[in-house]
Amino acid sequence: MLSTRFSVRALLRAAAVVAAGALMAGCAAQPKVAANDGISVDVNGPVKVALLLPYGTGDQGREQIARSLENAARLAQGDVQNATIDLVVYPTAGTTSGGAAAASQAVSEGAKIIIGPLFSTETAGAASPAAAAGLTLLSFSNNPSVAGSNVYILGTSFQNTADRLIAYGQAHGLGPFGVIYPSGLEGETARDAVREAAAGRGATVAASEAYSLSVAGIQSAAGPAAQALLAAGANGIILTDGPTGGLSFIADGLRSNGIDQDRGQFLGMQRWDISAEAMQAPSLQGGVFAAPDPTIVNAFNGRYRAAYGESPHELAGLAYDGVAAVGALIAEARSQGGSPFSTERLTQASGFAGVNGPFRFTASGRAQRNLAIVAVENGAAVVREPAARTFDTVGF
Known part of the structure; x- marks a missing residue:
């Protein structure tokens, strides 16, 4: 109230x-x-x-x-x-x-x-x-x-965003989860945040794969990462990268190596809607990301x-x-x-x-922020779940 x-x-x-x-x-x-x-x-x-x-x-x-x-x-x-x-x-x-x-x-x-x-x-x-x-x-x-x-x-923080994504995934039947991240401090911090959020909510991170942030690095890593996700049965796939990094490239690589939408829902740790190009990427259609309420x-x-x-x-x-x-x-x-x-x-x-x-x-x-879940539908950002307006309705 x-x-x-x-x-x-x-x-x-x-x-x-x-x-x-x-x-x-x-x-x-x-x-x-x-x-x-x-x-x-x-x-x-x-x-x-x-x-x-x-x-x-x-x-x-x-x-x-x-x-x-x-x-x-x-x-x-x-x-x-x-x-x-x-x-x-x-x-x-x-x-x-x-x-x-x-x-x-x-x-x-x-x-x-x-x-x-x-x-x-x-x-x-x-x-x-x-x-x-x-x-x-x-x-x-x-x-x-x-x-x-x-x-x-x-x-x-990544912890805040990861918690929102894990909660959303659990509510929609996803799990175990996989996390795909660029090598380096930022990617590893995001990966650890996903693991922390999953542990806090009783979820499992069954696969965790890194890639070098370059076209060649993503191309060489996409196949093995996809195989690891498939072998682990991970159907909630958290992508920690953003549109100014390798987001579209790694998403394309995973999709082309057997991770279709029936086998893996993409969940974004960063805002995808800051890039018109990313929003039009075929590999990201149907994916969701956590963001402030639009x-x-x-x-x-x-x-x-x-x-x-x-x-x-x-x-x-x-x-x-x-x-x-x-x-x-x-x-x-x-x-x-x-x-x-x-x-x-x-x-x-x-x-x-x-x-x-x-x-x-x-x-x-830290700041805890109530975040919305936004889906990519036909190149447009569509709010799938609005952010809660008060903290008595969320499970922090």
């Missing part, structure tokens, strides 16, 4: 996505954590919030991401109700030392909480000076290795385009979520007292309503 003051329905209004980061009602329990009452904050005046972004990298793509994140954060700043946020941007240059310098400057200038930075390396640099000052850091990273202590990650995301994207005349980067919503959540926490502290950034408030089971769907922070510093 949603509170009357902070409703997810507001996300779907054509005029604005006003309550996107506000608190939601919910009943699911969260693990207990050591008490942290948070730093003292004057919530009746402007609260200085630091926004750490990868400006100054010299890379055009990263500069564009930084601009998109800042634009989304400014939208959220304007939407905050019953609180005033003084949002100050600090460039990090995309480096560990840049993250540390930016966080140190933010602390010296009176920031009460830090949102960002983007990369796990920057986050690792920023965490120490923030912790020394008692500040919480809401990073845009999805790397769980930097979460914990004073760091919470806003990004959707209805909510599209509402945000439309509002962003109306404000800035361009589409947001796919990560922009994380900045909106972070700023809006901070605003909601300040507003709650104004009405109920105490520090807005206590551990109890940050990890409350009800979580927050974001422009990427509902999310909440765990005691480990």
